[in-house]
Amino acid sequence: MPAVIEIVTVIKAALAVVFDLELDVDVHAASLAGSQESATTSTGRRRLVLGDEVTFHARHLGLH
Numbered sequence: 001m002p003a004v005i006e007i008v009t010v011i012k013a014a015l016a017v018v019f020d021l022e023l024d025v026d027v028h029a030a031s032l033a034g035s036q037e038s039a040t041t042s043t044g045r046r047r048l049v050l051g052d053e054v055t056f057h058a059r060h061l062g063l064h
Contacts, residue, residue, distance in 0.1 A: 023048045035059050 011018055021027050025039040026046050037058035041048065048054065 025054060029056075032058065 024047055025041060029037050029039050035058040037056060040055045040057075042053040043049075045052070
């Protein structure tokens, strides 16, 4: 039988601010600096818009 894991994060900020930060690939990569994560967008822009593709590279469990 599958298990369901739910994680809830409470952020004390306006929804628009949080959403805006989520579109910035540098903010995302900085939040995971411990895994040496980097992100490359299909357009070269660092701020995402509808239709962009993002490729993430990171180290997890010692693997790249």
